[in-house]
Amino acid sequence: MKRSTRLEKLADINSGYENMALAALATARSQYQKHEDQLNQLKIYREDYRTQLTERMQGTTSASEIRDFQYFFASLDDAIDQQTLVVERAAAELEKVEQNWLHSRKEVKKFSQAAQNLKQREVADAERQSQMESDELNTANYLLRSRSTSH
Numbered sequence: 441m442k443r444s445t446r447l448e449k450l451a452d453i454n455s456g457y458e459n460m461a462l463a464a465l466a467t468a469r470s471q472y473q474k475h476e477d478q479l480n481q482l483k484i485y486r487e488d489y490r491t492q493l494t495e496r497m498q499g500t501t502s503a504s505e506i507r508d509f510q511y512f513f514a515s516l517d518d519a520i521d522q523q524t525l526v527v528e529r530a531a532a533e534l535e536k537v538e539q540n541w542l543h544s545r546k547e548v549k550k551f552s553q554a555a556q557n558l559k560q561r562e563v564a565d566a567e568r569q570s571q572m573e574s575d576e577l578n579t580a581n582y583l584l585r586s587r588s589t590s591h
């Protein structure tokens with residue numbers, strides 16, 4: 441088996457790894473987006489309740505209702521803080537997975553380019569060999585003809 445063929449096989453194998461890394465990247469992006477969407481929903485939820493509280497404060501509001509809103513906002517802010525951490529971890533994971541995919545992609549390109557370069561050299565070597573054989577055959581025929589004409 442030619443060296444270029446072996447390198448092409450390695451490029452194909454690495455291409456499979458690249459495809460797996462790309463699938464992992466898509467999953468990581470999806471997870472990141474899901475977590476970020478959840479964070480945005482929590483923030484929207486908080487703003488909606490803040491608006492409701494403002495409207496209720498214009499009327500008569502008991503101290504216990506205000507305290508309930510304060511507890512609710514405190515727990516909502518805690519949820520937002522926790523979700524923010526989840527988003528940050530998802531972003532870090534996304535970056536790691538993306539770097540892995542880029543590395544896999546680089547490896548595939550490296551093997552593919554090496555296989556292509558080697559194949560070009562093999563073709564050039566084969567052409568040179570064929571030319572040498574042709575030249576030797578022509579030389580041998582010339583020598584045979586010149587011997588037969590000189591006798």
